[in-house]
Amino acid sequence: STANDAEASINPANRNEVVGYIQRSTKEDVDKAVAAARQAQKAWRKLSGAARGEYLYKIANILESRLEDIAATMTKEMGKTLPEAKGETMRGVAILRYYAGEGMRKIGDVIPSTDNEALMFTTRVPLGVVGVISPWNFPVAIPIWKMAPALIYGNTVVIKPAQETAVTAAKVIECMDEAGLPAGVVNMVTGRGSVVGEAIVNHPDVNGITFTGSNATGKRIGQAALARGAKYQLEMGGKNPVIIASDADLDLAVEGTISGGLRSTGQKCTATSRVFVQADVYDVFKEKLLAKVQEITIGNGLEDGIWMGPCASESQLNTVLSYIEKGKSEGATLLYGGERYTENGGEDGFYVQPTVFENVTNDMVIAREEIFGPVLALIKVDTVEEALEQANDAEFGLSASIYTKDIGNMLSFINEMDAGLVRINAETAGVELQAPFGGMKQSSSHSREQGQAAIEFFTAIKTV
Missing domain, CATH: 3.40.309.10 (Aldehyde Dehydrogenase; Chain A, domain 2)
Known part of the structure; x- marks a missing residue:
């Protein structure tokens, strides 16, 4: 690639080592990705939850088989130690398997009607296209804990990983490709937040945005999403x-x-x-x-x-x-x-x-x-x-x-x-994948990620 449309990912342990090159994409690239996601969503949502789960199991197995390479890439690109990187990658595998199983769980209730001849129940439907904007500190776990529930509940995804760790993110997306995930179901666009992130957040065909990162950026995303009526989920800082x-x-x-x-x-x-x-x-x-x-x-x-x-x-x-x-x-x-x-x-x-x-x-x-x-x-x-x-x-x-x-x-x-x-009697860091995760006050948009709580964001209830 020419210098204009690619940027180097540098190893923070040695600024002279280039881990890889990342495309600096444009708003037009985002438009193409969203169009592909929107097109793919029609068939993807029609699959049974079990069928979508099969893809997630397959992705998990491929990710596990590539554990050493992906963890080493994460360490080179982000700096965390190799044992931590391996632990995080295995957590990604576990999250995929957890949500694969969610494809078989209940998505509604039967509610008694005042009319004794009526059957009334609820079901859940996907949002449509979900924009995922993920940070550099957990380059495998966070993208997966956003993408896996989005996918199992019938949404398609456009993801913009942080530029600092986009090589690691690309290796995760490769696992999805190798698993035979249908074209357009997951689309990665790399580049500057001010270009790619903005384009995802403001795109009229992106129905929901899930973001982890700084408070300042999160607030801007929330305001932009609110302005056009998109659903949004923000995970921000802590002290x-x-x-x-x-x-x-x-x-x-x-x-x-x-x-x-x-x-x-x-x-x-x-x-x-x-x-x-x-x-x-x-x-x-x-x-x-x-x-x-x-x-x-x-x-x-x-x-x-x-x-x-x-x-x-x-x-x-x-x-x-x-x-x-x-x-x-x-x-x-x-x-x-x-x-x-x-x-x-x-x-x-x-x-x-x-x-x-x-x-x-x-x-x-x-x-x-x-x-x-x-x-x-x-x-x-x-x-x-x-x-x-x-x-x-x-x-x-x-x-x-x-x-x-x-x-x-x-x-x-x-x-x-x-x-x-x-x-x-345990440290503040570390949350289990099957439990809801999120904060109070300025730490989140009052929503929760992970576990069965994820269904609340990635679907809407339909009463029948």
């Missing part, structure tokens, strides 16, 4: 708290805080970012946390023994570093890290040290805005009630966790924590 109560198992709490906050270099919408610790265990927790953070190995995620890879791109690295500077200037105390990591050949990659701040107050920018990097903010509190109040004082409400052995603390947390996913 997820963990509460460490004084009776917590501190070793377990440290492990969950580090895994939730720093794994995948903190690039998860469910990543732990604010750590509320009760004063009487604060010093011991801090000491244990810092001892563990110092053991983290940083480097190319393809290498054995590496725990944390680079930020996914240079711009992401710069964003994280600018938040770290902001934290220092706001008066937070930097306990660990806070610099670019350039050892062991790291100067050619977009590495940052895992970073821990203390003396953070809940009104500082580093405690309010989503950083999307390996930065933890320690906040000392006297009581669990105080921790809950401050944890809820955020514009986001995606995930939250508490470490405690006290049933009263657990129940207060479950009842009062304003988040779509709450976990007890």
Whole structure:
């Protein structure tokens, strides 16, 4: 391809390595993709759910057979470690199999009519063409958890994956092609969000849009969809708290805080970012946390023994570093890290040290805005009630966790924590594919993804 219509995908562990080239498509390409999806949907929706499920099973098997290659590509393109990339790819396989089975489940109810001679029931019908706009941080799992339910319920798809990880996305689409999915049922268009994303969102023949990404972009998509009456589903940011109560198992709490906050270099919408610790265990927790953070190995995620890879791109690295500077200037105390990591050949990659701040107050920018990097903010509190109040004082409400052995603390947390996913004695990150996923407040459009909840977005109820 010529330089005009292709762009290189760079390995964040080594900026000199090109992982592949991605087409920079146009609005015309989107028009063609939508037309193909609209045409294919007529026959696709007529298939039985079981028949559509067979395709999903086949795609799952092919994806599983290509696990090593796709996971390695993900690590090269996005930076997460190879074990994490393999885990994510296997999760994609599991999601496909889960939704393949959904093709056989009930899609309606019989409702008694006041007329004893009438039969009244509900059924569900597909939306039509669904636009999928997916982010770079889970380049296999998120596209699949949007596409699989869209497909099983009879929709066709136009997907725009993030440019940063479009080579990985293309390999997932190849599995669909190899499975013999009918032409036009899934259409991938790569390119700039400002061109391709806009064209999908504003296209009159796109009936629904499912998006995961930043709040600013999500809000624009919601407004554009609303303006033309399309259905939309937005999953956006998080500023997820963990509460460490004084009776917590501190070793377990440290492990969950580090895994939730720093794994995948903190690039998860469910990543732990604010750590509320009760004063009487604060010093011991801090000491244990810092001892563990110092053991983290940083480097190319393809290498054995590496725990944390680079930020996914240079711009992401710069964003994280600018938040770290902001934290220092706001008066937070930097306990660990806070610099670019350039050892062991790291100067050619977009590495940052895992970073821990203390003396953070809940009104500082580093405690309010989503950083999307390996930065933890320690906040000392006297009581669990105080921790809950401050944890809820955020514009986001995606995930939250508490470490405690006290049933009263657990129940207060479950009842009062304003988040779509709450976990007890487990990290904030990680959600199971068969359970609904989504947030409160600014974290989502009040819809839920995954599990059986997905049917609510991808279909409409018809009463007969």
